[in-house]
Amino acid sequence: MVNSPAPADFAHALDLLNAGALVALPTETVYGLGADASNPDAVAKIFAAKGRPADHPLIVHLANAEAMQDWARDVPEYARQLAAAFWPGPLTLILKKQSWVLDAVTGGQDTVGLRVPAHPVALELLRCFAASRHDSPAGIAAPSANRFGRISPTTAEHVRDEFADATPFILDGGPCAVGIESTIVDCSRHQPVVLRPGHITAAQIAAVLSGEQAQSPANDMHAARKAAPRVSGSLAAHYAPATPLRIVKSQDIPEVLAVWQHAGKRCGVVAYSVDPRDASFHELVRMPATSMEYAQGLYAALRKLDAEGLDQIIVEALPDSQDWAAIADRLQRATAAHALADSSGR
Ligand code: TXA
Numbered sequence: 359m360v361n362s363p364a365p366a367d368f369a370h371a372l373d374l375l376n377a378g379a380l381v382a383l384p385t386e387t388v389y390g391l392g393a394d395a396s397n398p399d400a401v402a403k404i405f406a407a408k409g410r411p412a413d414h415p416l417i418v419h420l421a422n423a424e425a426m427q428d429w430a431r432d433v434p435e436y437a438r439q440l441a442a443a444f445w446p447g448p449l450t451l452i453l454k455k456q457s458w459v460l461d462a463v464t465g466g467q468d469t470v471g472l473r474v475p476a477h478p479v480a481l482e483l484l485r486c487f488a489a490s491r492h493d494s495p496a497g498i499a500a501p502s503a504n505r506f507g508r509i510s511p512t513t514a515e516h517v518r519d520e521f522a523d524a525t526p527f528i529l530d531g532g533p534c535a536v537g538i539e540s541t542i543v544d545c546s547r548h549q550p551v552v553l554r555p556g557h558i559t560a561a562q563i564a565a566v567l568s569g570e571q572a573q574s575p576a577n578d579m580h581a582a583r584k585a586a587p588r589v590s591g592s593l594a595a596h597y598a599p600a601t602p603l604r605i606v607k608s609q610d611i612p613e614v615l616a617v618w619q620h621a622g623k624r625c626g627v628v629a630y631s632v633d634p635r636d637a638s639f640h641e642l643v644r645m646p647a648t649s650m651e652y653a654q655g656l657y658a659a660l661r662k663l664d665a666e667g668l669d670q671i672i673v674e675a676l677p678d679s680q681d682w683a684a685i686a687d688r689l690q691r692a693t694a695a696h697a698l699a700d701s702s703g704r
């Protein structure tokens with residue numbers, strides 16, 4: 359369901375980028391808040407708009423894999439294989455940066471995150487931007503277009519909800535097809551390491567790598583967090599609605615709802631297999647039972663319930679299999695935000 363903005367909208371977005379202003383753009387994962395990645399003033403506006411700490415690095419979006427060399431050096435062969443297999447697509451590669459790349463983009467690290475997105479609107483904008491830059495490097499730095507720590511937007515309307523009066527110009531490309539953020543693979547070391555799980559799984563990554571590298575993609579989030587503490591999406595608490603969220607096993611949902619009802623609290627439920635219609639709840643969002651469709655709708659579901667002023671969101675526990683792993687990761691972090699808030703007494 360890709361929406362194609364009018365040519366005048368592309369022209370306006372391009373003018374804004376070249377003038378150092380922000381543009382919200384659709385990607386196949388989530389909407390991004392974009393700026394010219396080689397303009398320090400433009401990049402500073404991203405941090406100000408999101409309320410994001412300055413040491414959290416940004417992903418640079420490129421028009422094609424050839425542009426990788428403008429931004430990264432010492433690109434290992436396995437990273438080239440990943441780019442060839444998955445770009446354009448929902449995969450971000452962390453690579454050693456070229457010396458000129460702005461500290462504001464990399465959070466002062468010696469690596470840079472690069473991605474060629476698959477959304478036709480993002481690609482069109484990136485190609486026009488590259489053409490307008492002739493031979494200089496052209497990249498759009500874009501984190502997810504939400505305030506720091508909150509749920510990523512998967513429609514243009516979500517972006518408007520995040521920024522209200524301060525909403526940047528939005529290229530509306532329709533709802534995002536993937537619905538959760540890209541898989542991030544650290545390619546700055548000898549072995550690839552999955553820093554953030556996503557639609558492209560560790561198994562898919564291993565399948566395209568040859569020899570020794572295929573043994574790895576160490577999908578070890580604990581090691582990853584120690585090695586790369588500034589992957590903000592890997593903070594224990596992230597991607598969170600304002601309403602407390604709890605993951606509950608399917609069979610326990612009726613009982614948990616009864617307890618909340620008894621306490622006079624309003625509960626929202628996100629379920630894909632159980633039908634708790636006999637139990638008492640304020641709002642039910644029924645989700646698809648396949649991981650791809652579930653991921654597409656997850657953030658919209660959480661945003662909908664978050665807007666209801668509920669006391670609690672109950673999410674039915676997910677199947678324990680690889681294709682659900684990235685979704686389970688996001689839900690876990692959404693729960694952790696409130697566990698931390700509770701324990702610190704906020
Ligand atoms: O799907 C996506 O990745 C979306 C779309 C817009 O491309 N972008 C996104 O950006 O999710 P953001 O900023 O919300 O999350 C990017 C993650 C952050 O956790 C950041 O720390 C990490 O990428 N990252 C970026 N550059 C990095 C680097 N050089 N080293 C380690 N982590 C990096």
Ligand code: MG
Nearest residue numbers: 501502510591
């Ligand atoms: Mg984000």
